[in-house]
Amino acid sequence: MKLSFRWYGPHDPVTLEQIAQIPGMRSVVSAVYDTPVGGVWPRESIKALSDAAAAHGLVFDVVESVPVHEEIKLGSPEAPALIDAYCENLRRLGEAGVKCVCYNFMPVFDWLRSDLARKAPDGSNSLAYDEATVLLMNPAEGGLSLPGWDESYTLDGLRALLARYEAIGETQLWRNLHTFLEAVIPAAAGAGIKMAIHPDDPPWGIFGLPRIITNQENLDKFLKLVDMPENGLTFCTGSLGADPANDLPAMIRRYEGRIHFAHLRNIKLTGDRCFHEVGHLSSCGSLDMAAIIRALKETGFDGYIRPDHGRMIWGEQGKPGYGLFDRALGAAYINGLWEATR
Ligand code: DNO
Numbered sequence: 001m002k003l004s005f006r007w008y009g010p011h012d013p014v015t016l017e018q019i020a021q022i023p024g025m026r027s028v029v030s031a032v033y034d035t036p037v038g039g040v041w042p043r044e045s046i047k048a049l050s051d052a053a054a055a056h057g058l059v060f061d062v063v064e065s066v067p068v069h070e071e072i073k074l075g076s077p078e079a080p081a082l083i084d085a086y087c088e089n090l091r092r093l094g095e096a097g098v099k100c101v102c103y104n105f106m107p108v109f110d111w112l113r114s115d116l117a118r119k120a121p122d123g124s125n126s127l128a129y130d131e132a133t134v135l136l137m138n139p140a141e142g143g144l145s146l147p148g149w150d151e152s153y154t155l156d157g158l159r160a161l162l163a164r165y166e167a168i169g170e171t172q173l174w175r176n177l178h179t180f181l182e183a184v185i186p187a188a189a190g191a192g193i194k195m196a197i198h199p200d201d202p203p204w205g206i207f208g209l210p211r212i213i214t215n216q217e218n219l220d221k222f223l224k225l226v227d228m229p230e231n232g233l234t235f236c237t238g239s240l241g242a243d244p245a246n247d248l249p250a251m252i253r254r255y256e257g258r259i260h261f262a263h264l265r266n267i268k269l270t271g272d273r274c275f276h277e278v279g280h281l282s283s284c285g286s287l288d289m290a291a292i293i294r295a296l297k298e299t300g301f302d303g304y305i306r307p308d309h310g311r312m313i314w315g316e317q318g319k320p321g322y323g324l325f326d327r328a329l330g331a332a333y334i335n336g337l338w339e340a341t342r
Contacts, residue, residue, distance in 0.1 A: 001303065003331060003335065007029065014318070019324075027059050030064070041066075046092055070107070070108065074165070090187050090193055091190070100194050100260050105212070112202065112206060115130070127309060134206065177212070177225065178225045181231060198239070200213045203243050215246055248287065264334055265280060265310075266279065293334070309321035311326045
């Protein structure tokens with residue numbers, strides 16, 4: 001496996017020097033953040049990321065994310081040109097040595113939480129999700145704004161978008177995903193890139209919006225849409241693990257060869273559709289991290305792993321989920337489990 005770490009670019013309070021000091025660290029996971037969604041990334045911006053990583057002995061070979069424009073998910077007349085632009089990004093990234101691209105196909109919102117800083121008794125805080133609280137918020141009335149989302153929506157724009165999705169049920173979303181994959185997967189293969197779709201987080205529909213990358217049945221269906229190794233998964237344990245019906249080690253075995261990127265983190269399930277994020281250690285939460293690593297090891301996984309969201313500990317302030325300290329502890333724990341299953 002190749003150990004990696006997400007870095008939000010030169011404005012990230014976590015520096016590449018700090019990342020490079022984590023034992024076993026190899027790859028930087030990043031993206032070009034100043035091109036609007038749907039645009040083509042300038043070659044110089046891609047090169048700047050590679051150069052910055054190389055200056056710290058790291059490799060920039062994983063992108064998270066090349067975002068998918070809403071018009072593609074909606075399958076509108078603008079979709080074909082936007083898909084062409086997406087493919088052009090893949091060609092440019094391939095030329096720059098990128099091997100894996102993570103993306104998602106969640107309508108309107110990316111990951112969703114009800115609390116970005118839930119306090120734990122030990123003084124740390126972490127991201128939390130409580131469906132009852134989430135359902136009290138009404139996005140069409142400006143009742144909610146969370147990071148991780150496209151913050152460029154105006155309230156009117158958001159309302160209009162939500163209304164357009166009312167006509168798009170799951171069946172149409174699957175069709176639009178299929179159209180996207182039929183163009184993008186061959187382009188990725190030609191560019192030497194493996195595509196890794198990120199599961200929906202949490203893995204169920206919300207606010208009436210369809211969500212389809214959620215469980216084994218749907219992942220089976222997804223992988224068959226374009227049955228090529230380049231059409232693969234980001235196996236995010238925290239996302240898929242929020243549904244206790246998902247047997248994570250069994251799914252890892254089932255998808256041998258199709259998992260290109262693993263996001264490892266632990267969550268504590270405290271009720272139906274209610275959970276909070278915890279330290280990576282198995283005993284801190286509801287997921288058996290050792291069994292997850294063992295399944296990856298036994299299926300010959302040689303893709304990228306990154307510690308995922310961490311808590312805020314030791315007084316660190318920063319981007320929720322993406323501080324240095326707890327993610328570095330997560331990386332050390334992953335290294336330990338990996339070494340122990342040698
Ligand atoms: C959250 C991340 C997601 C992920 C995207 C991939 O922290 O795991 O935002 O990057 O869904 O497209």
